[in-house]
Amino acid sequence: MNQIFTVEGMTCGHCEKAVTKALLALDVQAKVVIDRAQNTVQVESEETRAALSKTIADAGYRVVA
Incomplete structure (x- = not known):
């Protein structure tokens, strides 16, 4: 199943790696x-x-949608 989330707080490559x-x-x-x-x-x-x-x-980012 494919899901798309709008997430606030991801500002750098480290953020992307943390979420991934x-x-x-x-x-x-x-x-x-x-x-x-x-x-x-x-x-x-x-x-x-x-x-x-x-x-x-839980990784520290806000899911807004």
Whole structure:
């Protein structure tokens, strides 16, 4: 399932790596594409939207949509 999240607080490459690492810890087979300019995180995973959103938030970033 493909999910797109609008995420605030990602300002650098380290932020992208932190979010990607957190999501891959949840689902090692997830495909993660981050567009910092658009503040989006696209995740292809079998995990629920709620679980993915919580993982991003737990990494320290605010999911706004």
